[in-house]
Amino acid sequence: MPGFSTRAIRAASRAPDVPQPPVNVPIYQTSTFEMADADELAELLGFERPGHSYSRYSNPTHAALEEALAELEGADAAVVTASGMAAMHAVVLSLLRSGDEIIAPRAVYGGMVGLIAAILERSGIGHRSVDTTDVAQVQAAVNDRTRLIWLETISNPTTAVADIETVSNLAHEHGVLVAVDNTFASPAVLNPLSLGADIVVHSLTKYIGGHSDLIGGAVIGAADRVAAARKVVINAGGNAAPFEAFLALRGLKTLALRMERHSANALAVAGALDGAPGVARVLYPGLASHPQHELAMRTFRNGMAGGMLAIELDGGREHGERFLSRIRVAVHATSLGSVETLVSHPASSSHRQLGKDELAAAGMSAGTMRVSIGIEDEADLIEDLVGAARPGT
Numbered sequence: 351m352p353g354f355s356t357r358a359i360r361a362a363s364r365a366p367d368v369p370q371p372p373v374n375v376p377i378y379q380t381s382t383f384e385m386a387d388a389d390e391l392a393e394l395l396g397f398e399r400p401g402h403s404y405s406r407y408s409n410p411t412h413a414a415l416e417e418a419l420a421e422l423e424g425a426d427a428a429v430v431t432a433s434g435m436a437a438m439h440a441v442v443l444s445l446l447r448s449g450d451e452i453i454a455p456r457a458v459y460g461g462m463v464g465l466i467a468a469i470l471e472r473s474g475i476g477h478r479s480v481d482t483t484d485v486a487q488v489q490a491a492v493n494d495r496t497r498l499i500w501l502e503t504i505s506n507p508t509t510a511v512a513d514i515e516t517v518s519n520l521a522h523e524h525g526v527l528v529a530v531d532n533t534f535a536s537p538a539v540l541n542p543l544s545l546g547a548d549i550v551v552h553s554l555t556k557y558i559g560g561h562s563d564l565i566g567g568a569v570i571g572a573a574d575r576v577a578a579a580r581k582v583v584i585n586a587g588g589n590a591a592p593f594e595a596f597l598a599l600r601g602l603k604t605l606a607l608r609m610e611r612h613s614a615n616a617l618a619v620a621g622a623l624d625g626a627p628g629v630a631r632v633l634y635p636g637l638a639s640h641p642q643h644e645l646a647m648r649t650f651r652n653g654m655a656g657g658m659l660a661i662e663l664d665g666g667r668e669h670g671e672r673f674l675s676r677i678r679v680a681v682h683a684t685s686l687g688s689v690e691t692l693v694s695h696p697a698s699s700s701h702r703q704l705g706k707d708e709l710a711a712a713g714m715s716a717g718t719m720r721v722s723i724g725i726e727d728e729a730d731l732i733e734d735l736v737g738a739a740r741p742g743t
């Protein structure tokens with residue numbers, strides 16, 4: 351009979367055979383899977399048979415989340431990643447090589463600016479930053495080196511809404527692909543693939559997780575493009591974690607409800623801030639004054655415009671700092687898309703990579719505040735944010 355240590359390890363490693371499917375997807379917290387023979391491992395590592403070999407390649411909890419995301423974005427396949435940045439990295443490195451070019455919006459999440467500077471530039475991949483809400487600028491930037499156009503459904507933080515359909519038609523005429531970061535909208539508000547985009551990227555950290563308790567990302571699209579992105583994820587080690595995947599699955603179940611409440615609250619708060627003392631401008635796609643309001647209302651599901659808004663305070667950076675010191679309901683933190691209202695100051699956080707001129711080109715100033723409206727009571731949010739924006743000390 352084997353010794354106690356041997357028996358303990360064997361006894362505690364036996365995964366249960368469960369005849370009734372669990373109502374929730376279990377967390378498969380295992381790095382590796384037992385193989386019957388060498389062929390099985392070789393075939394699994396090559397994705398030539400169904401199953402799992404090693405969790406950097408695939409894992410049942412990841413697979414459940416991938417299937418759910420693919421279904422909700424109307425795609426064949428998805429790969430989940432360690433973060434939204436890992437997803438963006440996988441997309442650009444799977445599609446671009448030295449000598450190629452990417453067109454990116456001028457108003458884009460600062461992480462994209464960082465990815466271009468830290469990874470693409472030194473890999474010999476060129477980029478052009480244009481105002482992608484102006485299709486003529488996109489057209490003028492396309493050349494025979496262009497391989498990919500990057501869009502954000504709703505831009506971070508200025509809330510510019512991309513015309514995905516028009517840009518996708520233009521891109522496809524030139525044999526160029528379109529990737530859309532759908533983080534700010536979430537699949538509950540819009541499905542970019544249905545408008546002609548080729549690839550969707552998410553930071554699961556935001557609305558899909560929804561509770562400020564996970565970091566994750568996803569690449570979603572046609573099976574061959576996702577397989578190419580997965581290859582980068584596997585080889586660069588940007589894989590998701592089973593526990594994060596479990597949390598993201600749990601978040602997905604309430605995404606629709608949360609987006610309804612985020613959207614309703616944000617519309618009410620944006621309306622109250624618009625014209626309030628100390629506020630020069632409010633950017634929210636649900637407001638009639640927003641430059642792409644009509645496009646948003648035509649393409650967003652059920653008139654929802656999401657929970658993100660940008661406020662331009664008329665007193666610049668100092669006013670921004672006073673705003674942050676006055677909030678009592680909202681939380682000063684650098685993420686978004688969660689149940690609690692989060693406020694950040696892009697010039698010193700998400701867009702710190704941008705100089706003054708680049709900030710201006712991206713439609714921001716030192717007084718721009720990014721507000722991610724949560725699902726608290728509307729009246730409390732209005733009192734907190736309108737009060738924090740007032741001028742004077």
Ligand SMILES: Cc1ncc(COP(=O)(O)O)c(C=O)c1O
Pocket residue numbers: 433434435436459461502506531533534552553554555565566567685700
């Ligand atoms: C629009 C957008 N895309 C991608 C990311 C990156 O996501 P993560 O922090 O999960 O890497 C963020 C993060 O703020 C974001 O706002």
